[in-house]
Amino acid sequence: MLGDNVYYLALSWAAVRAGTPAQAGLVMSASALPRAVLMLGGGVVADRFGPRRVVIGSDAVRCAAVLAVAALLSLTRPGLWPLALLALVFGTVDAVFMPAVDAVFMPAVGALPARLTAQDQLARVQGMRGLAIRFSNVVGAPLGGLGVALGGAAAAFALAGLLIAVSVPLLLSVRIRDLPKHRTPGPAGQPPALARAALAPAGGGRAARGDAPEASVSEASGAAWGEVSDASEAAVGDVPEAPGAGRDVTDRAAGTVWGDLRDGLRHIRRHRVLAPLMLVIALGDLGFVGPLNVGLTLLADHRGWGASGMGWVLAGFGTGAGAASLLLTVRGRLPRAGLVTGCACAAGSVAVGALAFVPTLAAAVGTALLVGLLTGLSGALCGALLQTQSDPARLGRVTAASSLISLGLTPLSMPVAAAAIGAWGLGPVYAVSAAVCGLGGLVALVVPALRRAELPG
Template sequence: MRTVGSDRGGVVTAPEQEAGAVVFPPLSRDRRVQGWIFSAAVSQIGDVAWYIGLAWSAAQVTTPAGAGLVMGIGALPKALTLLYGGALADRIDARRTMIVANLGRIVVLSLAAVFIGIWGVSLPLLLVVAVVFGAVDAIYGPAAGTLPRRMVHRDDLVKLAAGNQLANRLAVFVGAPLGGVVVAHGGLASVMVVDAVSFAVIAVALAVVVKPRLPQPASSGASVLVDLREGFGYLRRSVSARTLVIAFFGLNLCVGPVLAVGLVQRTHGAGWGAGSLGLFQACSGIAAAVGALLAMRWKPRNLARTGLLVLILQAAGCAAIGVVPRGGVFAAMAAIGFTAGLASAQLSAAFQQTIDPAYLGRTSSITSLSDEALMPVAMTAFGFLISATSVGVACVAIGAAFAALMLWSAARMNIVD
């Protein structure tokens, strides 16, 4: 057993708002943490199955352009709602917010399944579901980002992040084929039921098992808008918090386009076939699991700097994808996956340790904007860069920019606010 004390080792630490001594059991015996990881993995299985079912159903009822609209339109309301969701997470109880958001997702999916049973699958229905679902997701995500720091001892944050990542990787392997089988035999309504059940599992776990041990510091603003302004003000004041947010933006916007656009273009242009693309992705997934396992055992003194420097190897992998032969692409994808598994756990823990607990929800939502609002722009820009130059030039350019940003960020993490 461990109690909360005054340990401040590792990265720059935000003020702790912890009342009294709190006992933290070892993670191997912590039923709250185990319940959190298990329920999150179940939810991820449902999400992946839903994504597969939605994509397949959209392809059946509309044109490729319409299918693309269905898969992408949910990002717009999610991006617009994220900042509000972050302020809400810092303002009211995060666990209750997550439970309500999950119940909202269950209602959306259940009603949609009923409508499909009556009128069948249609493009307008898919668009409405994607929009509403995206908005509810934006409420859930920032609230979930505040829980780890309130559940485990700061020294166990890396293990918790690595355990979540391993569970999510396994969930993807299970959820993808499950979604394909369910939509093929039961249609989209059946996939919606599967996803709704997964949300019910995590809602029950949050209500019964997953109970934070530390109090949630409530924001003191007069309104949500005031809280939002104060959230950006916090980033202006805190060098370490601002540096991590910038680094996360760069990480998402550099790696995402290379894997989603560059790898596909390289595989297609070289004539390696779709089978090779699947093998590349599998190689990365396996390597990521190995990296996460290493993160559970390796305890560097400065989590943030170590994680950022590890990502320089990931940047090299991004550059290599565009220029090396087929065997080299496997090595590059292994490097990208391994560093993702290792650095993601380290940086996730560093984020929880560095950000002031009162601003975790707002800072998490700002970080998520790179995925939801800016990723489509980054994908498009990277595609234009490939068209103007070549896959090799584009991958090397973005890899070099990625490495430079990680070096800059690692240097700034030595600065004490």
């Protein structure tokens, strides 16, 4: 993550120096398209080949690409094309590996924790990862600036490449265990269901070793993992499918990528906890991204706080989010995780809306600290629930769907928020954003299975 922060600073600096502002903007956004297009496929790759080998391979590719551009920039002045190519490579590799800011997990990285530690420690892992993210955000940008100051963009790219290179042997030293044999305890704390080994079809031992998952999972296995059966779907008003219709049984039996992808999406759609949890994540991000990104810049300018004032507000937010990560790291598990998630999301939405109405910079910093604490806590708990409720063999695909929501869809709210602020002002837009974020908390509180969801103890 330190290398990623240095890389982004170096890329933006080199793009601005090599072209016009519009061209620099295109270079900076070049990674977004492959990331959005390939994200779900990245989840299939992580589940098929195992997250450890995908993470190591992706990290090595990113390291080689950054060092190659560093060498090219030190020897020649090639213009924008190598920067655009590097951004495309990063975007492609991001879709299967790169961790994103603010506790959002990419497919392979999101699938690793369940194979590294017991499920009752996953919330603690989320907390430690949040602390690592905050540290890298604070230290990475100054490191990149120092690299640019001492040797230009080439030196900064070289520094980023070396930092990423150090992570490769560290990843090689990581040893993962087999996929869990039993399902995660249900939302109400029910005892584990049948072992997955008993439910898996013949020849499914590769998933137990951490390699490619089984080509198909039986309907009984899906029900054991909290999925809704056809009968229960009909009971809540869904139209049952005709035998074989839309089931892509052939695709899944053949182990095609498309079949695996549809199987993962079906797992989310039918799951009593994962389906509403995805909606909570989407609503929370949609209500949060606009006000805390473009909205905060416009707010600081409107209030006359300037760039330094905006920096203090962001520091308050980072401090609150870091405190939430530290809480999870120390405690390891919070009881009533689903209920706490809903309450924290709802309370955080009130704090988000209040940002537009605080009169002084000190009050804004305090409010931002509260926003970081509450949204950081709800976000980390969402990540922990996502991992503990998912079928381990489908965890990469579940994480990919969550990452697509957070990194592919919710950023689209930023230009909309900016245009809305220009048309109606800060107050109404912050109020609407807070209401959207609050809807996420309401979903978590009104859906019984999610409200009663617990982290393993």
